[in-house]
Each structure stands twice: as C-alpha cells, then as structure tokens.
Amino acid sequence: MGKYNEALEIYYSFEKIETEVLGIKHPDTIRTKYNIALSLQKTGKYNEALEIYYFVDKIETEILGIKHRDTIITKSNNALCLTKIGKYNEALEIYYFAEKIETDILGIKHPDTLTTKCNIAICLQNMGKYSEALEIYYFVEKIQTEILGIKHPDTIRSKYNIALSLQKTGKYNEALEIYYFVDKIETEILGIKHRDTIITKSNNAFCLTKIGKYNEALEIYYFVEKIETDILGIKHPDTLTTKCNIAICLQNMGKYSEALEFYYFVEKIQTEILGIKHPDTIRSKYNIAHCLQNMGKYNEALEIYYSFEKIETEVLGIKHPDTIITKHNIALCLKKMGKCNEALEIYYAVEKIETEILVNAQVERSMDAANSVERKNFLEKQMRYTPIPYSEIFMKEKSSLLIYGIGLVFGKHGCLENVCLIEIVNGINNSNDTVLFIIDGLDEFKYFNELLNPSLTCNYIIVKALEEIQIYKHVIAGRVAIDQYQNLTTNISIS
Numbered sequence: 001m002g003k004y005n006e007a008l009e010i011y012y013s014f015e016k017i018e019t020e021v022l023g024i025k026h027p028d029t030i031r032t033k034y035n036i037a038l039s040l041q042k043t044g045k046y047n048e049a050l051e052i053y054y055f056v057d058k059i060e061t062e063i064l065g066i067k068h069r070d071t072i073i074t075k076s077n078n079a080l081c082l083t084k085i086g087k088y089n090e091a092l093e094i095y096y097f098a099e100k101i102e103t104d105i106l107g108i109k110h111p112d113t114l115t116t117k118c119n120i121a122i123c124l125q126n127m128g129k130y131s132e133a134l135e136i137y138y139f140v141e142k143i144q145t146e147i148l149g150i151k152h153p154d155t156i157r158s159k160y161n162i163a164l165s166l167q168k169t170g171k172y173n174e175a176l177e178i179y180y181f182v183d184k185i186e187t188e189i190l191g192i193k194h195r196d197t198i199i200t201k202s203n204n205a206f207c208l209t210k211i212g213k214y215n216e217a218l219e220i221y222y223f224v225e226k227i228e229t230d231i232l233g234i235k236h237p238d239t240l241t242t243k244c245n246i247a248i249c250l251q252n253m254g255k256y257s258e259a260l261e262f263y264y265f266v267e268k269i270q271t272e273i274l275g276i277k278h279p280d281t282i283r284s285k286y287n288i289a290h291c292l293q294n295m296g297k298y299n300e301a302l303e304i305y306y307s308f309e310k311i312e313t314e315v316l317g318i319k320h321p322d323t324i325i326t327k328h329n330i331a332l333c334l335k336k337m338g339k340c341n342e343a344l345e346i347y348y349a350v351e352k353i354e355t356e357i358l359v360n361a362q363v364e365r366s367m368d369a370a371n372s373v374e375r376k377n378f379l380e381k382q383m384r385y386t387p388i389p390y391s392e393i394f395m396k397e398k399s400s401l402l403i404y405g406i407g408l409v410f411g412k413h414g415c416l417e418n419v420c421l422i423e424i425v426n427g428i429n430n431s432n433d434t435v436l437f438i439i440d441g442l443d444e445f446k447y448f449n450e451l452l453n454p455s456l457t458c459n460y461i462i463v464k465a466l467e468e469i470q471i472y473k474h475v476i477a478g479r480v481a482i483d484q485y486q487n488l489t490t491n492i493s494i495s
Helices: 004-021 027-042 046-063 069-084 088-105 111-126 130-147 153-168 172-189 195-210 214-231 237-252 256-273 279-294 298-315 321-336 340-364 367-371 373-383 390-395 406-410 420-426 448-452 461-469 485-489
Strands: 399-403 435-439 474-477
Touching: 004 027, 027 046, 027 069, 046 069, 069 088, 069 111, 088 111, 111 130, 111 153, 130 153, 153 172, 153 195, 172 195, 195 214, 195 237, 214 237, 237 256, 237 279, 256 279, 279 298, 279 321, 298 321, 321 340
Parallel strands: 399 435, 435 474
Antiparallel strands: none
C-alpha cells in the first residue's frame, strides 16, 4: 500500500521483541531488520537503509553462505542504495559479484540475472560510460524480446534505456526511432496520460529540439504541458521544466517575445517556491536575460545579468564557470552598446581568472582521458578523412568558418580561453544561414571528452561554443588542405 512509515513503526516494535527473545542472529529477527531497511529504502532514506543492510548481509553471509539467494538479494539492495547516493563504483563492485553468482546458479537468461545486468548498465550510464551501458542494454533487450516478447514492460524499459543512452551520446535520430516505438506501446498499454508515456514523449521532443525540428518538438511539449498541468498542477517541477523546454524551442526559432512569456512565468513561480538564489531560479533569470540580449534590449538584459552575477559570485564563487559566463555576457552587452572600455575591463578580468583556472587544471588534469576509447575511435576516424581543398570548400554556396589551431590554443599545452568564438556563433542565425564549420586540431582539444560526452560537467565558454556549433548540419572535424589560397582571397570577404 506504500504506507512505509506505519509499516516501520510496527517493524521496529517487532524487531525489538525478536532481538530480546530470539536473539539478533535469529532468521526472524534478520528478516524483520531486512524489512526495516527495505521500508527506509522506499522512503529515500538510503544511508539509514545501508547501515541495516550491511549488518543483515554480514549475518546472512555467515549463516546462509555468500551464494544464498537471500544474501544476494540483500547485496543487490545494498548496491541499489549506493547507486541512489551516487557511489557508483561501490555499487558496481557488488553488482558484478551478484551477476557472477546469478549467472552460475540461475543462468544468463534468468530474470534476476537480467535485472542485475540492467542495474550495472544504469550505474555505467550514470557515470557517463554510455558505450559500456549500451552493450549490456542491447544484450538484455535481445533476451527479453526473445523470452518475454516485444511489448513486455521489461523489454520496453530496456528499449527506453537504450534510447536514453543514445540520446546522451548525441545520437538523436537513432534515439528517436526507439522512443517512437516505446511511446506507441506505452500509449497502447499504459495510456496516453501515464507518467512513463509522458516522460518518453518529453524525451522525443528533446531529441527533436536537438536536431532543429522545433515545430514537431513544440507540438509534443504543448501536449505534455497540458497533461502535466491537469494531473500534477501548474507549479509542479515537471510542469515548469516542460514550460522551459517550450521556451527554449521558441527562443531557438527566434520567437523571443513568446519565449519570454514562458520564462517570466516559470521564474516567478521558482522565486516564490525555491527562492531567488536557487540554481533553477538563476537559470530562468539567465534565459530571460539571454532572450532580451538577443532582442537587442541590452539595458534590460544587463539589469538581470548584474543581479544574478552578484548572487553567483556570493553562492558559487568568482571562479565558477557560471559566474564567468555571466561576466562574459555582461561584457558582450556593453560592447553591443558601444561601451567598449567597460567591456574590455570585464574581458581582461575574466581572462585573468580563466588563465589561473586553466593553468591549475592543466597541472592537475589526468592524462587518462587522452587514452580513452572515445578519443582513440575519433582519431582513427579522423585519420581516414580525405583532405578537403579550400577551393572546393569555397566554391560551395554556403558560408564557411574555419576554426584553426584549436588543439594548439586549447590543447594539452594551452591555457587560454576564448570569448570570440561564441560571439561568432551567436552572430549567425541558424535558421537563415547555411554554414560550413571546419574544426582543425580537435583531436588535441583540451576538453575533447567533455565535448563528446554531454553528461560530463564542463561549463567553459569554448565548450559551450562548440556545443552550439553542433546544431549545424555541416561540421567537419578533420584535415583541410590549403591550395590555391592566394588566388581565392581576392574573391572572398574574410572577417
């Protein structure tokens, strides 16, 4: 019935008597302790649950043996709690052990073994190891489809997880194909208003947004917003998130006034419920300021930027990436208003902070990322590229932007941050201009792994600029052969 607090009250009274009469190691006492831990787990009290699970696990291992089903179940719940509090490596260690025992005793196709494999994949997914997670999800989904059928809830859940991992790696079209299928089955079996159906629809819309299909995304978001408002209420976090996603679509379509209407509404509720200093409120204020900036309303944008720059400096610190980005936007507004000296003063201050941060990061940065599978695969792919002559590029009927030497300036030996690139990107209207971006030296780009894996946290301006570039259809990361350059420059306007 989900009345965990009432159940806990009874369990605690039983456990006290059982411990006193039967002893702490008696099977009945241990079973009651397990139920207490399970109830705590269900109410989100993972640390309290873990403390009891560890004790139960120790006794079960001692009395029943390490391979006993009860021991394995307790270990799995241990791992689940560790996953919930973000201790993925500890959880994985337990899950891998449980998976080995279950495979040996129950077989590789047993539901419990498959569940453990899924839990391993979830940990890997949360750690940003999407390729490893996908390998497991595909394996599990294949067996589930074979044994349970394509419409079984477990199969659908695995398909959803595959789509989510593909989405996280930027493979939006592949993810969409699966999401559409999952959405169809969930609508058919669970109903169009079920929470799982709504979540899948939202992810559909997110992927459509990422590939620039804003109208299709909006159609879904508006539907989801209506359902969430009806069921959850207009002030629920999920409803507000959907409203924000609608605003983002409108903003990307250049419909700033409509986007602002949503942003203002969301920000008002967030300020009321979460407070003015909450990260979500700050993010909404930033979106409002950015819209105003894009509309050329620099004074209004500046007023907002200044207000939360103060909060960010106070809460996050002057060196935090969000604080630095806000300072950059302030400088950009001042520059657009012709206040170049004031803008320069901020740019110099930002450059000083970023140089210090990047020098420290360069000293501390591990070289493990340089040997990652993703980087190795990227380099192998890059070496297969055929050099493209400038003459061929510039004969195409599209604008061209060469980002040259990014590996040198921002690579393993560099420590400079650039604010110019994001200005260039912001200056291009992606709905009107067709642009060919040529990114040279990306293989040695300092934040290559952060760029390749959107889940990894990295808020430096250069990474955000390159993320923005990825929305364009024509991006080349490879080698460019400079030929006939002298003959071409007379006919090309270069700025």
